[in-house]
Amino acid sequence: MDLLDKIDSLIKSDSNKLIIGITGAGGKTTTMIALGQYYRDKGNKVLLSTTTKVQSPRFYNFEVNHVFIDESEFFNHTPKNGESVLFVEKHIMNAKKAIAPRDEILSIITNNYDVVIFEADGARCLPCKIHSDRDPVITEDMNAIIAMVGLSSYGDMAANVVMGENSTQIVDIDYYQNLIDDERGLLKGINENHNAIIFFNQFDLIDDKVADSLKHLKTDYPIVVGSIEKNIMI
Template identity: 35%
Template sequence: MRDSCTGSYDVKSKWVATAARLLSPFPAIVALVGGGGKTTLLYALGRYLHQSGKRVLLSTTTKMYPPEAGQASLWLGSEPPPGDSLYLWGRGISPEGKVEGLDAGLFSTLTNDYDVILVEADGSRGLPLKVWGQGEPVLPSGVTDIFCLASLQAFGKPVQDVLHRAELADEFFALPEQVDLELWNALRQYHERTLRQLVDYGVTIRLIDRGSPALWRKVCDESYSAYLWSEADGCFPQKSIRITGKKNKQRFEVSKAKRFSRRGDSKGKVTKQDISIVAVVLAAGRASRFGGGKLRASLAGRPLLAWTLRLVNSIPFSSRLVVTGADSDVEELAKKYGHTVVMNQDWQKGMGTSLATAIQALQSSGNEANIDGVLFFLGDMPLIRRKTVSYLLQQIRSTKPDIAYPTFRGKKGHPVYFHRQCFPALFSLAGDEGGRQLMAQFPDHLAVPVDDEGVLTDVDSQKALEAVRVRLNSQ
């Protein structure tokens, strides 16, 4: 079998058989999105299902090259092809020789004619990684399953050479020069958040990281927390998300996947984070000392709050909340960066109410039992480094304290972590109490010294904002 983003896979391989087993009950409409390898999987999975006696239709909502000999037959026009053979259906051929896709709204009307409809729903120009542009991906109506692909071959290579639409990535996460574990985690978290926002309940999202076991071992270490699909031994992706419940109150259930050897027997679990931590950004205050509108103030070309949102997006938290209040425009900014927004109706009473609002939101989500702790960020601290937060999380995972925080030259800073056993006390906070009063109640503290003055630097005035601008310009 092949480990590249292009080329053919053996239709009898365990890898393709595993992909078929992952599908929802028939009739299923499957969208393939993300990095290179979608077309390869489309044809291999289509042939496997067709040879298994299923009525299968292949198509696209964008454009793709016509099938080669042995992959499928080409069917063009407005009428759907018969289900007794394997066809790629398109409207016509574009001037550049590609099959023009169908209207996305058509697919939900075809489920009586086919058992499985496989749809390539975006393009990546053959690159292993992808950031979506406006209007992407173009998901088919009635979609039941989404396979979002990325190739481990991108590791260690220049980002600009392997990431399609890299120029858009800066809106969502920081870009290093080469693909590393932190970027990979940030990219896959971005994929998951974006797809969750696009689909209705009842849709299963699977993030598939393509690569051979040798490549997996080369790039994987204990800090890696994304999702594995091994082409050689038929691994499940480590994490799948099924969206259930009512549309106006979605719940996201995470199912652990099993890893199979070539013989199909259990062979241990893929390395994953040992605890689940939620990031909460506090952004509810009036900022009266600043003169109002602080979190929307421009700093080096982006809103002040965006610096914290981008930092949080670059780290693999289990979920992300932003607590808003005085400034209604902050909500739109937080949603732009893919964060769940919670409104603190009592923001005038102080920060304690924002902490309580965040805990109440987690309790109401129905997922509190799966959360080990919360890391609270302030929305006006733009200079905290990503490696500082990563190091803090490492220390939290190894020691599992009740409360943890970074220190710089002996002074306590932010962000601040609270274990789940602190939740009842946080929920009862009011006024300007904040979390400091919990220090005596929960004495198991972890102070983590860091070489990062950003953990102390907040912007509470116009003068402070100008000082931060000067520091950024000098770096």
């Protein structure tokens, strides 16, 4: 079983619709794109979007069939099986970013799609994150959460690689355990309504012993250690 198959097996829902929120840091956009292609190739109607901000599709290739930044054009589009769509709105203040559709329509943009994947957090390109009061932005409709950590953070000073962190502590296995346990940490916003997993990405940047230790961290949620770019896991 490869990485994407494993993730799919863990987040599947009894519902007819899979609505995924990707939180944390360390490869959220890459994971959203990879999952979008995965579910599209299985014949699903797939929607990619955000509840926060993402790169603007003017400058970033989301590898979808259709891109919409206009609300009326999006709603006039009828998706087909085996098709993926990106719907975001223009960021007036920053041309390099796109923002979430307005709150009033977030719950209805999912209607015509089998799989919807939201990037639901922001980390300013850092591989790890401590959350503020306002994030992650998890909607009531989401039934699956992928909480991510980028392993490029391992061995560095927390203040350098963890958004929201000022500590000089070195990021190690104990730090990741604290990140799981902290109410502002990796699992913030996740509840019993979610099929949730913890995904440690970029495992090819650490040695095998450390990677194996990650799988034994204490949590109620499944832990996956892998590389989304290579679609492999340990």
